[in-house]
Amino acid sequence: MKYRPGLFIVLTLAWIITLSCAFPVSLESLAQPATPPPPQQPSAPIAAPATSAIPSVSVPANAIIVDNAGAGFAIQAGDWGTCRGNECSGKPYGADFRYADPTCPTCRARFELKVATAGSYEVFVWWPHGGDRATDTPFTIQAASGTHVIKVDQRNSGDDWFWLVTLNAQAGETITITVGGTKTGFANADAVALFPSGVAPQAQPPSAPTAATRAQPTQVAAPQPTTARAQPTQAAAPQPTAPSQAANRGARKIIFLHHSTGQGLIEQGNVRQRLTALGYEFYDHGYNGDGLTLANGQAAGMDFDIPDDNTDPDGLNTLFAQPLHTPPDNAFSRLMQYDVIAFKSCFPTSDIQSDAQLAEYKTYYRNIRAVIDRYPQKIFIAVTPPPNVPNATSREAAARARAWVNWLKSPEFLSGHPNLFTFDFFNLLAESNTGARDYNMLRAAYRADPNDSHPNERANREIGPQFADFVAQAIKTFSGK
Numbered sequence: 001m002k003y004r005p006g007l008f009i010v011l012t013l014a015w016i017i018t019l020s021c022a023f024p025v026s027l028e029s030l031a032q033p034a035t036p037p038p039p040q041q042p043s044a045p046i047a048a049p050a051t052s053a054i055p056s057v058s059v060p061a062n063a064i065i066v067d068n069a070g071a072g073f074a075i076q077a078g079d080w081g082t083c084r085g086n087e088c089s090g091k092p093y094g095a096d097f098r099y100a101d102p103t104c105p106t107c108r109a110r111f112e113l114k115v116a117t118a119g120s121y122e123v124f125v126w127w128p129h130g131g132d133r134a135t136d137t138p139f140t141i142q143a144a145s146g147t148h149v150i151k152v153d154q155r156n157s158g159d160d161w162f163w164l165v166t167l168n169a170q171a172g173e174t175i176t177i178t179v180g181g182t183k184t185g186f187a188n189a190d191a192v193a194l195f196p197s198g199v200a201p202q203a204q205p206p207s208a209p210t211a212a213t214r215a216q217p218t219q220v221a222a223p224q225p226t227t228a229r230a231q232p233t234q235a236a237a238p239q240p241t242a243p244s245q246a247a248n249r250g251a252r253k254i255i256f257l258h259h260s261t262g263q264g265l266i267e268q269g270n271v272r273q274r275l276t277a278l279g280y281e282f283y284d285h286g287y288n289g290d291g292l293t294l295a296n297g298q299a300a301g302m303d304f305d306i307p308d309d310n311t312d313p314d315g316l317n318t319l320f321a322q323p324l325h326t327p328p329d330n331a332f333s334r335l336m337q338y339d340v341i342a343f344k345s346c347f348p349t350s351d352i353q354s355d356a357q358l359a360e361y362k363t364y365y366r367n368i369r370a371v372i373d374r375y376p377q378k379i380f381i382a383v384t385p386p387p388n389v390p391n392a393t394s395r396e397a398a399a400r401a402r403a404w405v406n407w408l409k410s411p412e413f414l415s416g417h418p419n420l421f422t423f424d425f426f427n428l429l430a431e432s433n434t435g436a437r438d439y440n441m442l443r444a445a446y447r448a449d450p451n452d453s454h455p456n457e458r459a460n461r462e463i464g465p466q467f468a469d470f471v472a473q474a475i476k477t478f479s480g481k
Contacts, residue, residue: 078107090128107181129158269464344383
């Protein structure tokens with residue numbers, strides 16, 4: 001019997017956690033075997049989109065997408081299995097995807113993309129997320145301009161478009177992308193795409209929330225769920241307009257304002273390491289007591305004096321209302337020393353008790369957006385807050401939280417504001433099954449304790465790389481690259 005990839009391996013972990021939203025997360029490392037054991041049959045069916053559903057993609061002129069079920073795809077070597085929709089975890093592009101067993105490192109599958117119009121293109125690939133995927137799947141891109149070999153961690157990302165490289169192509173040229181097998185897990189071959197440079201593909205798995213009308217960087221959807229990967233994913237959207245001459249084309253310094261859930265994401269999700277490897281300087285600021293952490297990971301020994309140490313919507317509203325001074329003498333002025341400013345609230349803000357409170361949150365973020373509009377040379381990333389565990393909220397409050405985060409990534413909030421992006425952390429973490437008792441609450445797989453809404457280490461490991469890649473893609477989109 002052939003094993004199916006993407007099915008869950010049950011691990012027994014002992015978590016020793018003492019957490020509150022006032023302290024950083026401290027979690028044990030999750031050991032991963034060098035060679036994954038055969039995937040096991042799940043005790044319950046894995047939620048997945050209908051097998052006939054293809055993520056809807058806003059396809060601009062000159063874009064090329066090749067699915068494993070279409071012309072342009074071929075098996076070159078080895079035995080590749082086929083997994084359809086609800087047979088495996090994750091969201092395939094189209095009805096199914098192909099996979100190579102970890103015992104077949106010589107397996108090869110090839111995509112061919114024929115270029116009609118010469119120009120600069122971005123290479124993206126899609127595969128469904130799964131805990132048994134390979135961590136170093138090799139993608140070999142061959143073009144007239146050269147050959148690129150890129151190893152991709154398919155275990156901790158997926159369910160969305162993943163950027164590989166930028167290349168120049170000639171009219172009439174055929175670009176080949178070969179996916180190889182590897183011993184670290186199941187290698188997936190699902191879909192590949194060439195998008196004109198400056199355009200980020202937007203994908204929306206079935207039942208995922210609506211997204212912005214302008215291009216947002218692709219977001220991976222976690223198992224569950226949604227796009228994006230969990231979100232995720234940003235919905236199909238019109239393409240971005242070219243930035244003005246005032247746009248910052250050399251953004252390198254990134255600051256992330258957060259509290260404890262952000263700390264766990266950074267440390268256990270290797271956010272700093274991933275962005276550093278991409279050539280960026282990543283700084284972060286937690287509670288005032290923790291202060292600023294430098295790009296090298298060392299404490300700066302100073303803090304920005306965030307007003308009342310408050311990063312709830314009302315606190316962020318107060319922060320962004322501060323005047324910009326040079327030299328900087330307040331929190332807002334210090335944040336504005338960076339090229340990219342990412343900010344988020346903690347999970348208590350997802351326990352929205354009334355429609356009036358929801359309306360108030362929207363008012364705060366409209367005020368923040370008005371300030372952002374004054375600084376078109378800066379990039380701002382609003383990170384949605386994480387959901388709560390069932391013991392810390394109600395179905396009604398959680399539903400309002402979902403409505404709020406959907407609004408934060410909607411055209412109503414984002415359209416016409418090219419330097420503003422939304423990373424949907426909430427949707428990557430929240431249960432997406434509308435029939436589940438914990439719908440819109442922290443998914444069971446991401447809980448460390450029934451009374452603690454801090455996402456566990458697994459969540460941070462899976463979502464951290466997605467956050468880092470989202471930030472990097474936001475910079476590319478804004479810069480018109």
